[in-house]
Amino acid sequence: MSVSHDVPAAQAGSWSTPTALPCRQHPGRTEQIEQSHQRCAALGLTRVERPDFEPLMRSDLSVARERNHRLFTHAAPVMEMLFEQIVNTESMIVLADAQGTILHSVGDDRFLERAGKVALSPGVNWAEHSKGTNAIGTALFQESPTVVHGGEHFIHANSFLTCSAAPLFDPRGNMLGVLDVTGDHRAYHQHTMGLVRMSARMIENQWLSDDFGNRLRLHFHSRAEFIGTLLEGIxxxxxxxxxLxxxxxxxxxLDMSSAALRMHSLTSLFGTSVSAIFDHFRSPLPAPACLSLASGRQFFVNARFNGPRAVMAGMDVGAPASPGALAGGSAAIGATPNPAAGSAASNGAFSGLRYLRTGxxxxxxxxxxxxxxxxxxxxxxILGETGxxxxxxxxxxxxDSNRAKQPFVxxxxxxxxxxxxxxELFGYEDGAFTGARRKGACGRIVQANGGTLFLDEIGDMPLSLQARLLRVLQERCVTPLGSQKSISVDIAVIGxxxxxxxxxxxxxxFREDLYYRLNGLVVRLPALRERSDLDIVAQRILLSECPQATPAIAPGVAALFGRYAWPGNIRQLANVLRTAVVMAAGETHITEHHLSDDFLEDARRLRAPVAAVPAPSFAAPESPALAFSPETAPAFGTPPAAAIAAPEPAAAPDAGAPRTLEEAEIEMIRAAVAAAQGNISVASKRLGISRNTIYRKLRWGKPA
Structure with missing residues (x-):
């Protein structure tokens, strides 16, 4: 198939006024395309350049992917969600680094083949100096969202494409890369650019949260109802x-550059201070604050502060060492939910419990x-060993609950x-004890109001406090230390x-009445040595640590893992594999040479009971797109958008299932295809793998 049949040939080195987009023109866009064409001509490119089919060497691509591992980790789930929006539209999604080298792509199989004919694939550089005017390279140069449609591409071979790209920036304004949707120019829709920009903002917001999870963050908008959406400023x-x-x-x-904004403080920007923000949001259910710029423009503001070891105003609230330090944490506004996770749970798109299943x-x-x-x-x-x-x-x-949009504390x-x-639990009033923060502090129970309070290691709670906790659970109200007033709370309790x-x-x-108050339903999580899914859990950990070139586990190590008792359970397995991945960098298999000496010594000493599950068979997963976040994946639930969807219980392997992982995988794929009545697209969505993978695993030829 000729990929340039849609555009007539032109003189080498010439450029002409680009074809018009089938949508409203952005002011100045035509001029930007013309300027890009002029840059390409000045670089010596010609419009009849042949596609460069010499991507980076595999090792160099691995280095590029490793260098951008964090970008990929944040982008991959968003790319999968975006693909769900554009599936079957003759298009693909591309992630490129700050130099324009394509790191990863997902898309419709037929269009991926067409794109491959012009080298639009991982390892190929699409900066302007390499591929002329195109959305990826031009967005990098202009540092702004860019659409390049049909004949606007400088090189004629690319004229069958329409590309919509948005650059990705970190919170300090540094370029991270580019997110792009490319499709057949005849099927372009003007909403595509909007989807790309929203997806880019999701990635950037996740990056910001990752960078500053232990800092005060102000979420604002001129309209209060937009706080908590992708339109909010942070x-x-x-x-x-x-x-920062x-x-x-x-x-x-705010209509200012990132560098200009970082020259400001809360005082110079909004005319307020950190202490004033703390004071406003100290109450259990504060209303948004109203702050104004020097120009008089007003914004509604919410304050959030997440992180297991948070440091606010120089005080460690993760493990307070004094009443004063604890008081510093009281202004931390408590735990706040992840808006994306909350909305996902509420609309039924993803199930947190479902993704805990591993067979x-x-x-x-x-x-x-x-x-x-x-x-x-x-x-x-919940009962179970540590880890x-x-x-x-x-x-x-x-x-999964209807409290998902409220705090989890x-x-x-x-x-x-x-x-x-x-x-810490109940809070305290001003002067309740020496060293406490002036004006007091609300406790964790009040912070969890409307949401879920998780009391981990409840068996270690002092006996004297158990009576107070029981009273809170019975009466649904809290009386802070030193106070005569009670605060009503609505919480779900998990111990x-x-x-x-x-x-x-x-x-x-331990109080018997508290025990019966907590044990409405008691469940016990099995120890890792008692589980039959050690291989799957290990693979998910490896994918989270090394999503691009995931090593396999050598048979000898697999046998060793199967015999080991795993006293530290999944937490210990994750630590062992994390070290092994580093030691095995660049190698295809994890062997005993990559395991730490103390683990090997323990493994030879601590054997699992004879009745334990037989040693599993390990293999490297196929798709680099199946990335797992270490924060949410272990044991293991996968991030919804990038997860391998576990089969329904009926499809889980039984005692007579094949022993090798490959055979079990094929059986699972066949079951999914049968459940989808032969519809490969539906089966691929349910399994979270590509249609190509299904064809390859089942040794089918793709339809013509």
Whole structure:
């Protein structure tokens, strides 16, 4: 097939007025395209250039991907969600780095083949100096969203394309790369650019949250209803009030560059201070603040502060060491939900509990039990050894519940000093004890109002506090230390412990009435040595650590893993594999040489019981697109947009299933295809793999 038949030949080196877009022109866009053509001509490019089919060497591409691993981790789930919006439209989604080299692409199979004929594929550079005027390269040069339609491409061979690209920036304004949607120019829709820009903002916002998860963030918009959407501006504020970074929407709304914004402080920008923000948002359910620029323009503002070890105003609130430090945490506005996760849960697009399933019957049984009591106001008590994923299950329950848009507040009862845990949980009034922050502080229970309170290691709570907690759960109100006033709260409570609470009750160290208040439903998470999905869990960890060139686990190591007792459970497995990935950099298999000596010594000493599950077979996953976030994937739930969707329970392997992972994988694919009545597209969506992978695994030829 000729890819340039849509555009007549032209004189080499010439350029002409670009063809018009079938949509409203952006002011100055034609001039920008003409300027790009002039740059290309000055570089010596000709309009009849043949496509360059010499991408980076595989090793060089691996280096480029490794260098941009963080960009890929944030972008891959968004690309998958974006692809769902444009599937079957003769198009593809492309991620390129700041130099214009394509790192990753997903798209319709037929169009990926067409794009490959002009070298629009991973490893190829699409900067202007290499491919002339095109959305990726021109967006990089202009540092702004760009559409290049049909004959506007400088090189005629690319004229069958229409490309919509948006650059990606970090919170300090540094270029990260480009997100692009490319399709057949005859099927272009004017909404495509909007989808690309929204997707780019999602990636940038995730990057900002990752960079500044332990800082005060102000979320604002001139219309209060837009706070919490992709249109909101976000600025990050240091303890001294200095602006540290901002997202693209903030820069647009404030009408200043990232560098100019970072010259400001809260005082110079909004005429306020960090302490004033703290004071406003100290109350349990504060209304948005109203702040004004020097020009008089007003914005509604919410303050958020996430992070397990948060430092605000120079005070560590993750593990407070003094009443004063604890007080510093009281202004941290509590835990706030992830808006994206909340909306996903509420509209049923993704299920946190569903993605905990990895084929193990015990995990499936736990998930099924929990799903039956979801939103029934029944307390949940999770039992299990340390490292089995108790908090992950609690977060999945919260995400699937109708409280998903409200806070999830986790309190580790074993990590907070006994002298501080009462103030941490219940809060305190001004002057309640020496060293406390003036004006007092609300506690974690009040912070969880409307959402979920997760009490981890509840068995380590001091006996004296258990009575107060029981009263809160019964009366649904909290009285802070030193106060005479009660605060009403609406919370779902999830408890977790590795201890035997019944034995503690007999020993008099745990209240029996509190136990029965917490155990509406009791579920036990199995230890890793008791699970049958060690291979799948290990693969997901490897994918999260090394999504591009995921190494396989050598048979000898697989056998060693299968015999090992895993006293630290999944947390220990993740640490072992994380080290092994670093040691095996550039190699295709993880062998015993890549394992730490202390683990090998333990592995030879600590064997699993004879009745344990046989050693699994490990293999490297096929698709580099299946990336998992270490923060949400272990044990293991996958990030919704980038997950391998686990089969429904009926499709899970039974005792007579094939022993090798490849055979089990093929059986799962066949079951999915059968369930989809032979529709490969539907099956690929359900499995989270490409149609090409299905054809290859089942040894089918693709339809003509």
């Amino acid at each position: 600025i990050v504020v240091g303890a001294d009030g200095k602006i 970074g901002a997202n693209r929407s903030a820069i647009d709304q 193990d019957p015990q995990i499936d049984a736990v998930v099924q039990k929990v799903q039956r009591v979801l939103n029934r106001d029944i307390p949940l008590l 089995t994923g108790k908090e992950l299950l609690a977060r999945a329950v919260h995400q 986790a309190v580790n009862c074993a990590s907070i000093p006994e002298s501080l845990i009462e103030a 977790a412990t590795h201890r035997n609470l019944r034995e503690m009750i007999e020993a008099g160290t």
